Each structure stands twice: as C-alpha cells, then as structure tokens.
Amino acid sequence: MSKEPVAVVGIGQTKHVAARHDVSIAGLVREAAQRALADAQLTWADIDAVVIGKAPDFFEGVMMPELYLADALGAVGKPMLRVHTAGSVGGSTALVAANLVAARVHRTVLTLAFEKQSESNAMWGLSLPIPFTQPLLAGAGGFFAPHVRAYMRRTGAPDTVGSLVAYKDRRNALLNPYAHLHEHDITLEKVQASPMLWDPIRYSETCPSSDGACAMVLTDRAGAARSPHPAAWVHGGAMRSEPTLFAGKDFVSPQAGKDCAAEVYRQAHITDPRREIDAVEMYVPFSWYEPMWLENLGFAAEGEGWKLTESGVTELDGDLPVNPSGGVLSTNPIGASGMIRFAEAALQVRGRAGEHQVEGARKALGHAYGGGAQFFSMWLVGAEPPTP
Amino acid sequence: MAPTGSGGPARPARDVAIVAFAQTDHLRRTDELSEVEMLMPVLHRVLDATGLKTSDIGFTCSGSSDYLAGRAFSFTMALDGVGAWPPISESHVEMDGAWALYEAWVKILTGEADTALVYSYGKSSPGEVRDVLTRQLDPYYVAPLWPDSVALAALQAQALIDAGEADEAALASIADRSRASATANPHAQVRGSRPPGDYVVRPLRTGDCPPVGDGAAAVILAAGDRVRELCARPAWIRGMDHRIEAHSLGVRDLTDSPSSRLAATHAGAFERPVDTAELHAPFTSQEVVLRKALKLGDGVAVNPSGGALAANPVMAAGLIRLGEAAARIHRGESDRALAHATSGPCLQQNLVAVLEGES
Numbered sequence: 001m002s003k004e005p006v007a008v009v010g011i012g013q014t015k016h017v018a019a020r021h022d023v024s025i026a027g028l029v030r031e032a033a034q035r036a037l038a039d040a041q042l043t044w045a046d047i048d049a050v051v052i053g054k055a056p057d058f059f060e061g062v063m064m065p066e067l068y069l070a071d072a073l074g075a076v077g078k079p080m081l082r083v084h085t086a087g088s089v090g091g092s093t094a095l096v097a098a099n100l101v102a103a104r105v106h107r108t109v110l111t112l113a114f115e116k117q118s119e120s121n122a123m124w125g126l127s128l129p130i131p132f133t134q135p136l137l138a139g140a141g142g143f144f145a146p147h148v149r150a151y152m153r154r155t156g157a158p159d160t161v162g163s164l165v166a167y168k169d170r171r172n173a174l175l176n177p178y179a180h181l182h183e184h185d186i187t188l189e190k191v192q193a194s195p196m197l198w199d200p201i202r203y204s205e206t207c208p209s210s211d212g213a214c215a216m217v218l219t220d221r222a223g224a225a226r227s228p229h230p231a232a233w234v235h236g237g238a239m240r241s242e243p244t245l246f247a248g249k250d251f252v253s254p255q256a257g258k259d260c261a262a263e264v265y266r267q268a269h270i271t272d273p274r275r276e277i278d279a280v281e282m283y284v285p286f287s288w289y290e291p292m293w294l295e296n297l298g299f300a301a302e303g304e305g306w307k308l309t310e311s312g313v314t315e316l317d318g319d320l321p322v323n324p325s326g327g328v329l330s331t332n333p334i335g336a337s338g339m340i341r342f343a344e345a346a347l348q349v350r351g352r353a354g355e356h357q358v359e360g361a362r363k364a365l366g367h368a369y370g371g372g373a374q375f376f377s378m379w380l381v382g383a384e385p386p387t388p
Numbered sequence: 389m390a391p392t393g394s395g396g397p398a399r400p401a402r403d404v405a406i407v408a409f410a411q412t413d414h415l416r417r418t419d420e421l422s423e424v425e426m427l428m429p430v431l432h433r434v435l436d437a438t439g440l441k442t443s444d445i446g447f448t449c450s451g452s453s454d455y456l457a458g459r460a461f462s463f464t465m466a467l468d469g470v471g472a473w474p475p476i477s478e479s480h481v482e483m484d485g486a487w488a489l490y491e492a493w494v495k496i497l498t499g500e501a502d503t504a505l506v507y508s509y510g511k512s513s514p515g516e517v518r519d520v521l522t523r524q525l526d527p528y529y530v531a532p533l534w535p536d537s538v539a540l541a542a543l544q545a546q547a548l549i550d551a552g553e554a555d556e557a558a559l560a561s562i563a564d565r566s567r568a569s570a571t572a573n574p575h576a577q578v579r580g581s582r583p584p585g586d587y588v589v590r591p592l593r594t595g596d597c598p599p600v601g602d603g604a605a606a607v608i609l610a611a612g613d614r615v616r617e618l619c620a621r622p623a624w625i626r627g628m629d630h631r632i633e634a635h636s637l638g639v640r641d642l643t644d645s646p647s648s649r650l651a652a653t654h655a656g657a658f659e660r661p662v663d664t665a666e667l668h669a670p671f672t673s674q675e676v677v678l679r680k681a682l683k684l685g686d687g688v689a690v691n692p693s694g695g696a697l698a699a700n701p702v703m704a705a706g707l708i709r710l711g712e713a714a715a716r717i718h719r720g721e722s723d724r725a726l727a728h729a730t731s732g733p734c735l736q737q738n739l740v741a742v743l744e745g746e747s
Binding site for chain 2: 002059070084105238243374375
C-alpha cells in the first residue's frame with residue numbers, strides 16, 4: 001500500500017541557553033512553535049494535530065506536561081500525543097508525527113520537543129538508585145565513558161580524535177545563531193587542556209545542559225505545494241530498540257543502530273551512504289561518538305571512523321560534513337536534541353541553514369539515540385520528493 | 389478512504405483489528421513484584437493467544453509513567469522484559485496505553501507493519517496516587533496548591549448535581565451496577581455489591597471513587613491476511629480518534645465532554661448504534677458526563693467488565709477498556725462496541741475507538 005509523501009515546511013527553534021528564566025515552560029514551547037508556523041506561513045488553525053516529545057518528566061518536575069501545554073500549543077479541540085523514548089525522543093516524536101501524515105490520518109501536523117533543564121539537574125535526575133537495577137552512575141558521562149575507552153582499544157584510535165570533534169563542533173556552533181555555546185575564543189589547545197571528567201572524556205568534549213525547544217510543521221503533498229519556501233521531503237525514517245544490558249551487547253556499535261540505519265537507507269534507496277548523503281546531523285553528546293557513529297551508520301568500515309574525523313572529512317567544508325549546526329556538543333536540551341538533529345538535516349536540504357549551510361546539500365541524515373545506547377531514531381530527508 | 393483533515397469520520401486506509409487481549413489480576417498492592425515481573429506474564433499470555441513470538445511482531449508500543457515508577461526512563465526495564473533482541477521497531481508514549489494503541493494503529497495504517505504489540509502498566513501502590521497526580525497540573529498556578537484527583541473529580545460531581553443532571557443516589561447506583569458487573573470479571577479488584585461508604589470529598593463517597601491498584605495489560609493488533617490467521621472473530625477497528633481540551637478547569641464546562649464527543653464523531657461512533665460501551669470513567673460522576681457526550685442510550689451495555697470503578701491501574705485502565713470491548717467481540721457478545729480512554733484532570737483528554745465484530 002502507498003504512503004503519503006511527507007514534507008517539512010516549517011522549522012522553528014528557540015535560542016538555546018543555560019537557563020531561560022524569562023519564560024515558563026509554556027512560553028518556551030510556544031516560541032518554537034510560532035517560529036515553525038511563521039516559516040510555513042501557516043496559522044494555528046491550519047494544524048490538525050500536535051505530537052510532543054521530551055525526555056523524563058522528572059527534569060522539569062511536571063508529570064505528563066502535555067496536559068498543561070495543550071493551550072499553549074493551540075491543541076485544544078485537536079489530537080495531542082506525547083512520545084517518550086529517552087534521548088532519542090526528539091527523533092521518535094518527529095517520526096510519529098510523520099506517520100500521521102504518511103497514513104493520511106491528518107494532513108498537517110505540528111511536532112515539537114523541548115527540555116527546560118534549568119528546572120533541575122539532569123545528571124542526578126538520571127542517577128536515582130533503584131533496587132536490583134544497574135544504576136546510571138554519575139549521569140550519562142559515567143555510563144558512556146567505558147564504551148569510548150572500548151572503542152579506542154578496539155580501533156587503536158589516537159587519543160587526540162575526541163578533541164578534534166569538539167573543536168570542530170564548537171566552531172560550527174559559532175555559525176548557528178540558535179546554538180547554546182558560542183565560544184568565540186575556542187582553540188584546539190583549550191579543548192585538550194580542559195579538565196578530565198570521565199576518562200577519556202574531557203570537559204570540553206561534553207554537551208552542555210540547555211533550555212530549548214524545536215518545532216516542525218509536517219504536511220502532505222498538497223500542503224507542500226502551498227509552501228512558500230522549499231520543503232524537505234522525508235525519504236526514510238525508522239526506530240529500533242534493543243535491551244539495556246545483556247550478554248553480548250556491543251556498546252561500541254549497537255546492533256539496533258545498524259539495523260535502524262539499514263532500514264532508513266532501504267526506504268530511501270541509499271546504497272552508498274558515504275557518497276550519496278551530503279550532510280549528517282548525528283547525536284554526539286560526547287565527542288568520541290562521532291567516529292563511533294560514523295561506523296555504526298555505515299559511513300566508515302569498522303575501526304575506520306576515527307580516520308574520517310582525523311582527515312577532516314567531517315568538517316563543515318569537508319566531503320561529509322557532520323553536525324554543521326554545532327550538534328549536541330554545543331546545544332543539549334535533552335528531549336529536544338533529537339528533533340534538532342532532524343530539523344537541522346531538513347534545514348540543510350531546504351537550503352535554509354544560513355551561515356552553516358552545506359553548499360548544495362540534497363540529502364541529509366538526522367540521527368538520535370537514547371537510553372543505554374539502545375533506542376535509535378533516524379530520518380533521511382531530501383530536497384526532492386521521494387520516488388515511489 | 390478520505391483524509392480527515394478536520395472533517396467528519398474517515399474510513400481507515402487499512403482494516404486493522406484487535407486480535408488478542410490479556411491483563412493481570414488487579415491488586416491493591418504488588419510489593420513482591422517489580423513492574424517487569426508484573427508485566428511479563430501478560431506479555432506471554434497475549435503472545436500465546438496468537439502463537440506469535442516477539443520476533444514476529446512488526447511494531448511494539450507501550451504506555452507508562454515515570455512519575456508512578458519514581459524514576460526516569462522507567463520504561464527501559466519493561467523493554468528488557470519484552471526481549472527486544474534482535475532489535476525491534478518500538479516506541480513509547482508517556483500516556484495511558486490506549487494512546488500507545490493509537491500510535492501502533494497509525495503505524496499499521498502506513499503499511500510499515502502488519503502486526504503490533506501494545507502494552508501498558510502502572511503501580512500506584514508505592515506512592516499516594518492522589519498526591520502523585522497533582523504533579524500533572526499547571527506547575528506554576530495550580531500544582532503548588534496540591535489539589536488531588538478526588539477533590540477535582542468532586543468539583544465535577546458537584547457541578548453535575550448543581551446542574552440537575554445527577555444526584556448522590558444516581559451516582560451510587562452507577563457504582564453499584566459497575567461492581568455488580570465486575571463479579572463476572574476475574575481480574576477486577578473490587579467486586580460485588582458494596583455500601584456507598586463515607587464521603588471522601590463531598591459529594592463523592594468511597595463507592596464513587598476507583599480503587600487504587602497495580603496492574604498491566606497488553607493487546608495485539610493485526611492487519612490484512614494476518615487477522616484471520618490469528619483470531620476467529622476479530623474486533624475490527626472501524627475508527628479511532630482522540631482530542632484534548634484546555635487544561636484549566638476554570639475555562640471548561642465540567643458537566644460536558646466536548647472532546648469525547650468530537651473524538652466519537654471522528655471515530656464514526658454516531659453512524660450506527662453501539663451495543664456495548666467500555667468507558668474509562670474512574671468516578672461515577674464521569675460516567676454521567678460521558679453517557680451524555682457519547683449519546684449512549686439505556687440499551688447500551690455500559691462497562692460490563694465493571695469499568696474503572698472495579699479496577700483502575702493508572703496508565704493501563706484506558707487500554708483495558710479497548711481490550712475488554714474487543715474481548716466481548718471475540719466472545720461473540722458484542723457486534724459493535726465503543727471503547728473510551730481518558731487522561732488528565734476531569735476528563736481533559738479523551739480517546740474513542742469503534743470496534744466491530746464483522747468485516
């Protein structure tokens with residue numbers, strides 16, 4: 001059976017910062033939603049349904065905040081769904097919204113993801129002790145550092161690769177007006193001299209805690225035809241999950257990530273991702289995840305990801321720009337971070353990424369992951385409508 | 389098949405049916421069980437009913453709440469119980485499982501999956517659920533006052549009484565009927581005729597309020613050729629829709645449920661009469677509101693399972709309404725049933741599905 005093609009016609013973000021003391025949670029999400037509507041030149045009345053995502057409710061201390069946010073997002077009288085798939089939620093939320101259009105249940109859907117991390121402390125929110133359960137010790141950094149070390153041991157990557165990624169992403173962020181960290185005096189030496197937090201991850205190789213929201217307007221073929229600006233077309237999208245902990249799990253390159261990418265490439269008729277994809281927005285909360293995911297996503301052979309990074313291929317002017325927006329390393333409102341990756345990929349193929357535009361980008365991949373590297377969501381967007 | 393936009397009822401693009409349903413026995417406390425241990429037998433039963441294995445399922449979706457579990461990412465442990473290896477196509481809503489079923493239904497409508505496993509669970513016993521639910525209110529103006537779920541429902545009940553649409557005796561009779569119906573439901577937590585009890589929050593008495601309990605439920609959806617292989621008398625989903633209202637109680641008419649009516653319209657519920665309605669009405673007064681909004685006449689069997697007044701495991705109670713309605717069709721006791729789920733204070737958000745016994 002045929003699916004309706006899905007187009008991204010509106011994108012809005014807040015300026016991500018450490019603490020938005022000037023707005024409520026409702027004010028924050030409304031700001032992003034209104035910018036997405038303005039981009040699409042649509043009004044609240046044009047929206048048939050709202051799909052909202054964020055990471056754990058404990059981060060803001062509001063249980064099921066979509067109930068309280070219904071008014072702020074113009075959802076009264078409409079369907080409203082709330083997705084939660086840990087760190088991958090921003091991507092999953094966009095895919096659930098896209099499915100509503102693809103299934104022809106609705107024509108135009110607003111999807112939004114947010115986190116107002118200044119309301120709490122994310123590291124300790126993730127470290128609650130649970131009886132008989134492996135704790136996520138010292139937040140996400142403590143959990144992921146051993147997997148980075150395993151990657152270094154397995155591939156023989158020199159210990160300088162992580163700092164190259166951080167230096168690149170923070171420089172890219174200077175070109176993105178919405179990015180949280182704008183470190184104008186960044187140098188490679190400063191990254192390498194920053195304090196060691198969870199060996200081998202240094203302070204400057206970690207993501208910040210941000211307040212922020214990202215919204216997109218998704219619509220069908222008829223909606224795209226009315227769009228004032230070029231649309232980004234969804235060529236493929238998938239989610240894959242695997243258990244948190246089990247014997248044989250490969251934390252360096254989880255099978256769910258490989259399977260998810262393979263499914264997206266199958267849908268999008270991509271046979272050689274390295275050559276056919278022009279820009280990648282991947283979820284890199286700690287710098288070393290760039291080379292790791294380059295392998296997991298099929299851009300490099302196993303053990304070779306760090307060589308792409310080291311040779312400059314993933315720089316903004318490289319052959320395969322990764323995180324031209326500055327990525328999660330520069331902006332991390334956790335629940336929104338996945339959607340920002342999806343939205344930034346869409347901006348690239350719409351030619352609307354501003355200073356961090358990858359010239360001639362026609363196909364871009366948005367990627368998100370979450371939990372214990374167990375939840376994956378990805379989409380591939382193109383400047384042209386998909387061929388059936 | 390027409391796209392809905394915001395128009396009337398639409399025919400789904402694909403015939404999808406509920407082919408299996410399982411639930412726990414709902415209990416006041418399950419201290420000896422983790423959520424995963426509570427859920428596992430239900431997952432096994434619903435899979436056994438169809439002969440499917442986890443690896444046969446095209447899409448999995450669940451509903452639960454971190455606030456009940458008291459920790460972030462609580463659904464990840466349940467996923468371990470599902471046995472997501474090799475990796476599966478999976479998603480989660482931080483909502484009642486009825487909305488997980490909706491997401492799964494949409495996924496099947498895209499053609500990307502032919503079968504789906506939907507589950508949800510909630511343990512209210514570790515905390516005070518009346519207090520916990522206050523955390524879902526407006527965090528700036530309302531939640532700091534800690535108005536609990538029974539107090540808010542009492543406001544709604546009093547509004548109904550003031551409007552002349554119910555009195556305490558009428559509410560008591562709803563409680564009595566529900567719990568009498570539950571005598572035939574081996575999973576129910578509260579069964580049989582019971583006294584109305586004392587006031588909890590005037591005008592609501594013990595009998596007008598749901599029991600606090602722990603429980604889980606699971607459903608399997610299928611489409612196309614798979615349906616007949618898996619179920620002798622499938623419960624076809626003829627339509628499904630959900631709508632939300634403003635959050636603030638001050639801007640809503642608490643004696644009405646326009647979002648339920650709108651969802652029912654889009655689900656096609658008013659095209660032909662239904663013989664059964666499983667309503668997610670945790671308080672007796674809410675059944676009065678829903679009966680009116682959904683135009684349910686006296687000939688409709690309302691909550692033959694006993695409804696949420698007999699068992700109300702938070703986050704699963706809505707999915708159970710869909711499951712109970714489907715099971716009644718599976719057993720040949722209904723030809724056309726309405727199933728309803730709610731979320732938020734005083735029926736803020738509502739989902740309606742129409743299920744039928746014949747293709």
